[in-house]
Amino acid sequence: MQDKNRILLEIENLVVHYITGKTVVKAVNGISLQIEKGEALGLVGETGAGKTTTAYSIMQIIPDPPGKIIDGKILFEGEDLNKLPEREMKKVRGNKISMIFQDPMTALNPVMEVGTQIAEGIRLHEHVSKSEANIKAMQIMEKVGISAERFSDYPHQFSGGMKQRIVIAIALACHPALLIADEPTTALDVTIQAQVLSLIEKLQKEMDTSMLLITHDLGVVTEICQKAAIMYAGEIVEYGTLEHIYNNTRHPYTIGLFGSLPNFTDNVRRLKPIKGMMSDPSNLPDGCFFAPRCPHATEVCRNGQIPVIELEPGHLVKCLKCGY
């Protein structure tokens, strides 16, 4: 059993729905995961799998209405964030948990100097003077590889990759215990992606921050993370260390994901994409959500609750067909 003290974030059976009129979009359907101190967890899944909703739930910034956290616990340093009053939550956001947003083009305020935007978090959480906060902000700018001279520049004067560095600087300004990176490289071009990733990895190690890395790129996960969780239709279908996920892949969805990646070592002529589309989250099927697309699905898969099976310690799979 893991040491309880090492666990920083523990999500238990989180359920988040978006309710608009009569339709209920079941974005997150009972996910559980743990992040230890200093550890990086990759949350992988396709668009609409509920990855960002999970991140927003941890930050408690789900737009309400229409979003609602229906059930579950988000224990951060032993406290349930779902029950924390907004006043207390404000002290957690940006200070203990912070977030890197997907698109640096829209995540920065266009009419505010970037340095001020970095200093903003410091001034909100640490009782320091404006000039001290500015000095701290400049130090962080240097850390993410942007000259402190550019403190007074506006976002439109930076390139996409540099803007993402600023976003990273904002997120790390208060040395958070947990960093949520929501597809930090999706909006960047390929040459910059590697730089930004290695920067995130370097800073995460340096500051001993835990990280939840949200991505749909399995390659990114291998580079940075120690554990991975594969999400499909608001559920974690496979969860384990990189060793478990990559070398002992069990869930048909995860197998499908790997099948749709180009591979240099095997002589494969065609990629094997997963057939079909993800089920409509407002109208999910009974039984296993992946059953309609699953090549191994049988009648038992289409009814009732699918249990989570622990194949090895720490390797969890939500599938009836792989448990033996």
Place this chain on the structure above:
Amino acid sequence: MNNKNSTDTTVAYSNEIFGRKKSLLKEVWERFLKNKPAIVCLFIIALLIICAVFAEQIAPYGPDDQDLTRKLQLPSLKFPFGTDEYGRDILSRIIYGARPSLLVAAVSVTFSCIAGTFIGCVAGYYGNIVDNSFMRLIDIIQAIPSMMLAISIAAMLGSGLGNVMIAVGIGTIPNYARLVRASILSLKEQEFIEAARSVGAGNIHIIFRHILPNCLAPIIVQATMSIGAAITAAAGLSFIGLGIMPPTPEWGSMLSSGRALMRRYWHVVTFPGLMIMMTVFSFNILGDGLRDAMDPRLKK
């Protein structure tokens, strides 16, 4: 030589930094400078403001210096705009008249701008019931023609400078409220607002530091444009006797008292009328110019 070169590069370097730092305002200013009519109007407005501030020094006569021996004289070198029925110099009265007009415009616009922005912010940001109740209130104000509203408020409160300001100001609150609310509705969905929330910023902080600066440009433009309307409204109120009372020199009341003499003495009403027209026109063109400079996308 070598030394000079190095200072040159330092200067160039600091200029570069400085230039970048100022670029947002500078860009707007440079675009504005290209707009010749707007520059002319800015110049006219500057002149008017100077006239209003230094009226004592500029005006050749006092605004209330009566002399019945020189009444109703046509424009001449001595009295460039002529004299009125009490022998007062019309040019001097127009110069003094810039004071109440500009003052009413400035105060009423500031008042309605702040009130409207506040209502728009609260309504747009908090949404739902707050939005509905505030905006229905705004609808009620807007359902009444603004001149009617101003007249009834002025009639209720009585004449006087302060009351004119309130009467003119209230009618334009809906314009700002709607404008700001619309901007906020689109702004609050932006990711940087979420990002601000994710660093622990509260609602008030987000509204003042992130949302308002982003919708400042349309507010400034709207304010400049409505200065013209405010001047017309104030002059209109004075014209019908609900605004600033004679003998205080005011363009609207000068028009009003001169209208009986209009057929025989054209100059008594022409110059105050021209002044109103020119001022309103200048502010409108300036507003247009500001809009084009601040948001080049809007320009056709």
